[in-house]
Amino acid sequence: MRKVKKIFVLTVAFAITVFTFTLGCKNGSTEEKSPQLQSLNNQNDNIRDTVNSTETGADSVLSSNVNRVNLPKMLELGSIGCRPCEMMTPILAELRKDYAGRLSIEFYDVRKDPKPAQTYKIRLIPTQIFLDANGKEFFRHEGFFPKEEIIKVLMQAGIE
Numbered sequence: 001m002r003k004v005k006k007i008f009v010l011t012v013a014f015a016i017t018v019f020t021f022t023l024g025c026k027n028g029s030t031e032e033k034s035p036q037l038q039s040l041n042n043q044n045d046n047i048r049d050t051v052n053s054t055e056t057g058a059d060s061v062l063s064s065n066v067n068r069v070n071l072p073k074m075l076e077l078g079s080i081g082c083r084p085c086e087m088m089t090p091i092l093a094e095l096r097k098d099y100a101g102r103l104s105i106e107f108y109d110v111r112k113d114p115k116p117a118q119t120y121k122i123r124l125i126p127t128q129i130f131l132d133a134n135g136k137e138f139f140r141h142e143g144f145f146p147k148e149e150i151i152k153v154l155m156q157a158g159i160e
Helices: 002-024 033-054 058-066 083-098 115-121 145-156
Strands: 073-078 106-109 126-132 135-140
Touching: 073 083, 073 115, 083 106, 083 145, 126 145, 135 145
Parallel strands: 073 106
Antiparallel strands: 073 126, 126 135
């Protein structure tokens, strides 16, 4: 009987966690946004527009290496309207500037195009995937990832 009770408690705790995460990452179109979140949304829209103008989907990520210099990549798989994803937006913008010419940083909205999520088998958003210059994954992180921690990962991979 105790075993059944433990399983029930764990199941309820898991369901609450999933429900809470889903609320945090629901589509922002029905939420009222603070000016700061709206600003992050606008920045994220700019990143998405830039990415969409140069790349379309996971196939482009995999095939784009043929036509340009191979750089290590940081892929951000998230979605517009997901708060943790929006919190990553200014960090991605700073990293793009700080690592220009040394690291390719790409954002994919997996709600609009689920193919990258399927290709990289992500479980939640945001997920950051780090690929070496040959396209081999060397690190993966799920959730919000502070800039300082990202820099540590890049330094350990020899990207300075």
